[in-house]
Amino acid sequence: MKLEELQELVFRAGIVGAGGAGFPTHKKLSDKAEIIVVNAAECEPMVMVDHHIMQKHLQLIVDILNFLLDTIGAKQAIIGIKGKNMHLLDPEAVKNMEGTRISVKQIPDVYPAGDEVVLTYETTGRIIPEGAIPLSVGVMVCNMETLFNIWKLFNENTPVVEKYVNIGGDTEHDMTVKVPVGMKISELLAACDCTDIEGKRVINGGPMMGKLVDIEKDVVTKTTKGLLLLPETHPVIQRRLQPMSVTLKRAAAACCNCHMCSDMCPRNLLGHHLEVHKTLRAASHSEITNAESFTQSALCCGCGVCTVIACQQMLDPQAISMAVKGELAKQGFKRTNNTTPEHVRPERAGRLVSSDLLIRRLGVGKYIKPEVKRDMRAFSPERVYIQMKQHVGAPAIPTVKVGDTVKIGDIVAQTPETALGTTMHASIPGKIAEVSPFEVVIERQ
Ligand code: SF4
Ligand code: SF4
Structure with missing residues (x-):
């Protein structure tokens, strides 16, 4: 496959960085990349999405890395993972990497090991210049779930219509679930039995960089990763509420x-x-x-x-x-x-700031459970709200009108290819109920 064809397919599948701000992935795919660095650091306390993908799908990640190495012409891929998480890697898949272009690099258990500037240094020894992107030193950094989305595109012909989300914090259990993009966070929490939310607030992301969620209004997007419930009086929440x-x-x-x-x-x-x-x-x-x-x-x-x-x-x-x-x-x-x-x-x-010190300073130790369940319950929201801006760049522009019928995976919006952006798809089958420059609402049928 030619690089341009790969970029076009990734754009049409709506793949953006699933672990951060949502940088459109097709713009990262470049023949200037010598090394693909896989970000498996996941250094925010209580966020475990990539852990679960590593545990369950490492061989698929290796397969798609081989495909990307061939297509973009990079020389090697390095999976950057903390030593304490090495046991999560499927030993069979690790064995299959021996003598190939793909290797695993243990990085220190520090925060923020997953910052792409820090990760690039820890895995390759290269320092990204001020204000530059990893490609300036020949590196393409890709998050685990983003790679899994590329695998799904080429093996299941699926665009991004679902998101892995971790729910935890002041909850009875922590779990990782797979959610239709556009589902309301209030409905998701209720469907996950998180009904005891009186006096609590929710952070989207980790306790260090996550943002406060408006439980009633906000929906799951392509970058939602961890939904962390904490008491409103907790310093992590109070800091965010301070004007x-x-x-x-x-x-x-x-x-x-x-x-x-x-x-x-x-x-x-x-x-x-x-x-x-x-x-x-x-x-x-x-x-x-x-x-x-x-x-x-x-x-x-x-x-x-x-x-x-x-x-x-x-x-x-x-x-x-x-x-x-x-x-x-x-x-x-x-x-x-x-x-x-x-x-x-x-x-x-x-x-360097160790994870242990970070957890102590944040005061979140008591919310860390010994186990985070991978919960594959199905969600069937009656409505989804597909946001036009779930990524870095220009918003997508709706391509459907009220009354249109869509099935899962149909394109409902797209950024013009001349601008930085991506494509949005229907995550449930149904009728288009509302269209605005901000969202496309789909009602299940
Ligand atoms: S948040 Fe503070 S510590 Fe982190 S990069 Fe910015 S200035 Fe540095
Ligand atoms: S007191 Fe010291 S650490 Fe705190 S903001 Fe001022 S200079 Fe920075």
């Missing part, structure tokens, strides 16, 4: 300029010029004389180490940095003075 005006006032009053937040920052430790204490002080003191204090936030990945681990004053540099980054992005700002680090900072090894 930015209060965050800034607290920073102005209490920051002692110790710069521990910058010293512990994983991107800074890789040699990037990201000193978040300067952003925090500039924003909280309204100091606008040094623009770089703001523009450097473009290098921040929002991992939260500065807030949860580094700051002893309980301030929130992560929130401030991400707010500044978001505002600059909205205004179309692009940082131009990016540099390429030649080596990581010598103190990096001593400043």
Whole structure:
């Protein structure tokens, strides 16, 4: 198969990064990639989706990696996994990798090992320049579930209509389920017997980078991964509920300029010029004389180490940095003075944040269960709400009208191929009930 054909099929199947912001996968597939790095780090506490795919489908992942290596012309693939999770790998599939272009690399049990800049360094020794993507150093990083979606496309002719989701936290059991894209989160929780939600809030993602969910309005998208229930009084929730005006006032009053937040920052430790204490002080003191204090936030990945681990004053540099980054992005700002680090900072090894420390600081240890069940119950929502923006880039544009009949897998929206985006499909059979620039609603028939 030619690379262009592969890119077209992946675009039409609506495959986007299932583990992060939803970068359209067809744009990652490039003949410039020498190494495919498989992100199996899954370093946020309590998120276990990729663990289950690794356990159950590793041979399929190896098969699709071989196909991708041949098609894009890359030389090797490296599966980056924490040593503590090696036992999850199917021994037969690992044996089959011996002497092939695919290998497993143990990475340290630290946070954020799954950040693609950190992962690229840990698996290949290559440092991605500031503001650049992995391809700039010949690497394509792909998440486990994304690869599984590519396998399903070529082996079952299935576009992305389902999402693996982990439900856990302050729940009786933790489980991983397979859910139709577009199902309401309230219905999903009810169908999973999570009815005791009084006084709790839900985070989509992990406790470090996840976002608060509006239980009544939000739906499952192609990037929903972990739905984590926590009491509203928990610090992980309280931090997210704090208005930015209060965050800034607290920073102005209490920051002692110790710069521990910058010293512990994983991107800074890789040699990037990201000193978040300067952003925090500039924003909280309204100091606008040094623009770089703001523009450097473009290098921040929002991992939260500065807030949860580094700051002893309980301030929130992560929130401030991400707010500044978001505002600059909205205004179309692009940082131009990016540099390429030649080596990581010598103190990096001593400043890595272990998963154990992270769990203690977050105060989520009591919610971690010994087992996360893989629960294959079927969900049959009466309505699904297919969002037009589930990915990085331009929203998809509906291609159906009210009253049309669709079956599972039919295309209901697509981003023009000239723009960065993807394709959306019906996840249940039925009639189109509503169409807007934001969503296509399908009613089961
Ligand atoms: S959230 Fe904080 S620690 Fe993480 S990359 Fe941004 S500035 Fe660095
Ligand atoms: S660690 Fe906290 S107190 Fe120290 S500079 Fe950063 S924000 Fe200020």
